[in-house]
Amino acid sequence: MRDVAELVVLITGGSKGIGRSTAEALVDAGAHVAITARNAEGVREVAQELGARGGGRAIGIAMDVRDYDQQRDAVAETVAAFGRLDGLVANAGVGRFGSIADLSVEDWHAVIDTNLTGVFYSIKAALEALTASEGTIVTIGSLAGANFFAGGSAYNASKFALAGFTQAVMLDLRERGIKVSTIMPGSVATAFGGREPGPDDAWKIQGEDIAEMILYLFRTHPRSLPSKIEVRPSRPPTR
Numbered sequence: 474m475r476d477v478a479e480l481v482v483l484i485t486g487g488s489k490g491i492g493r494s495t496a497e498a499l500v501d502a503g504a505h506v507a508i509t510a511r512n513a514e515g516v517r518e519v520a521q522e523l524g525a526r527g528g529g530r531a532i533g534i535a536m537d538v539r540d541y542d543q544q545r546d547a548v549a550e551t552v553a554a555f556g557r558l559d560g561l562v563a564n565a566g567v568g569r570f571g572s573i574a575d576l577s578v579e580d581w582h583a584v585i586d587t588n589l590t591g592v593f594y595s596i597k598a599a600l601e602a603l604t605a606s607e608g609t610i611v612t613i614g615s616l617a618g619a620n621f622f623a624g625g626s627a628y629n630a631s632k633f634a635l636a637g638f639t640q641a642v643m644l645d646l647r648e649r650g651i652k653v654s655t656i657m658p659g660s661v662a663t664a665f666g667g668r669e670p671g672p673d674d675a676w677k678i679q680g681e682d683i684a685e686m687i688l689y690l691f692r693t694h695p696r697s698l699p700s701k702i703e704v705r706p707s708r709p710p711t712r
């Protein structure tokens with residue numbers, strides 16, 4: 474197992490949910506993190522809280538993954554702060570759900586531009602720095618990238634495409650010594666659906682469970698590459 478202490482990891486969408494849990498786990502293990510999100514106040518506040526945990530250091534960067542220049546600036550700011558980049562967790566994502574009749578053109582673009590094009594931009598922007606460090610990339614897909622459902626056309630399209638995109642990039646980059654993996658979770662107890670999780674969500678995967686898997690991917694021996702992890706709640710409620 475490789476040590477993650479002192480690694481420098483950029484996490485998109487690191488102010489909430491899975492991204493925040495991942496940042497906490499990395500900082501607690503001694504890694505330095507740069508977290509990004511659109512809400513400037515939120516991302517800076519969370520970075521301060523991360524830095525106060527007593528492990529690795531943290532910075533917060535306000536940016537939108539749908540803008541390539543902002544992605545490049547975020548990588549440059551991370552390298553300026555910590556001197557290198559060892560990992561990228563391309564996690565930022567949004568959901569807009571509804572029948573195709575009700576789904577607006579704006580909904581479509583919000584989902585595809587964030588969940589698919591945003592991840593393409595993240596990887597492009599970080600590629601030079603990750604080549605130098607022979608780093609690790611983890612994309613956060615979804616079981617909605619393997620199973621379609623009514624009302625999911627935009628989200629399914631974004632996550633099916635992300636699954637194919639990530640696996641192809643994995644083949645492109647392994648010869649550079651860069652590991653690329655995707656995690657495809659089922660229901661995770663976050664505010665992704667627009668509602669803060671409560672006691673009723675205890676059966677769901679928790680953010681820290683996904684964080685644990687991300688740390689595992691960073692720790693695996695350089696000779697082996699777990700390229701795809703599907704994870705589902707072990708005891709979903711019976712319908």
Ligand SMILES: NC(=O)c1ccc[n+]([C@@H]2O[C@H](COP(=O)([O-])OP(=O)(O)OC[C@H]3O[C@@H](n4cnc5c(N)ncnc54)[C@H](OP(=O)(O)O)[C@@H]3O)[C@@H](O)[C@H]2O)c1
Nearest residue numbers: 486488489490491510511512537538566615660661663665
């Ligand atoms: N929760 C689930 O059940 C579940 C299941 C499978 C997969 N996933 C995937 O897991 C990932 C994280 O989801 P989550 O549940 O942790 O969601 P969440 O709690 O809503 O957090 C999303 C994070 O992404 C940021 N974000 C959203 N749009 C952004 C943009 N355009 N640019 C930069 N940052 C942006 C948000 O901050 P701002 O709003 O401030 O930008 C926030 O930090 C997503 O890709 C999602 O599709 C979630």
